[in-house]
Amino acid sequence: GKGQVGVEWLDGCLKYLNCKTKVQTNIGGVIQEGLDALPGNEGGRYFTIVSNHPLGGQDGIALGSIVCHKFDSQMVYLVNDILMNFKGLAPLCVPINKTGRNSRNFPKMVEAAFQSPKNVVMFPAGLCSRKGEDDVIKDLEWKKTFITKSIEYQRDVIPVYFSGHNSDRFYNIARWCKRLHIKFNIAMLYLADEMYKNQGKTFTVTFGEPIPWQTFDKSKTPTEWAQWVKEKGQSTYRSIKIEGEELEFTNGFTDLHTLSYQHILNGNGFGLEQARPSIDVVYKIRTMDISNEAKECRHPFLK
16 A cells, blocks of 8 residues: 555555465474464574565465464565565665676675665575476475575575465467577566466465574585475475366375374275275276277377
8 A cells, every 4th residue: 555665555556466375384394384383583583584476476476474473573575676666565675687787786786785684685596486398386496595605604405385386378389489498587567467467366475494594515516406496395386277266185184194194004095995996996997998089188198
């Protein structure tokens, strides 16, 4: 809203977009609602908070709001300097222009963020997530800056996984730009449209256990450590459409396996009679003849 700045501006944006979040921690495989399991900034301990970037709009706003409320607004974004045009957001940002006329100041700006008595929020991929040729939605390679600076300034790293995705149109535009070797990020121009398409949705935001900065030793390069953190904090996006309505089950999938194993160990697992129908179905599918009809309906591996 007009006149709002900082966390009030972020909260106002979320209200306008009717964006809701389910916030939780995953510490040692134990899912807990809220952020009580995360340490605070007591004793001058500040964190580097890194997240995947699935949406390009709501994720940045929501993550900022969540971190501000947890750490009493002691946070700063590393952002593209174009976002400084949002006056309400500007007080929370360290502007970065890596390619323009201010690119020479990039290292100094990064230093200023990590020297500040605030938690640094970053999206290490730099761009929002893309859909690969295997149709899996995931971040591009994470840049190593958050590793090198977390070591230098002795900041523990908190990995975050933000659920959600953009439309197929967005991913198709990004994919064709890559195929045609178009360097300009055309897909970025559609992010405002994607933000409205994601209006009214609820996103799950999972904070992982803080990773001590001492973890990032010489056994891996900073780039390798960056990918390690990415894989540690990330999940594969999982969803299925039933009669046109999407059901997402990205989070909770690991819990499902754990609960199943616990039931088995307690003697409450499925017996042979319960498993037989599933085994029969799989056997019949594996031994069926491949039909020459309806080739367009075949799985790509059969074409």
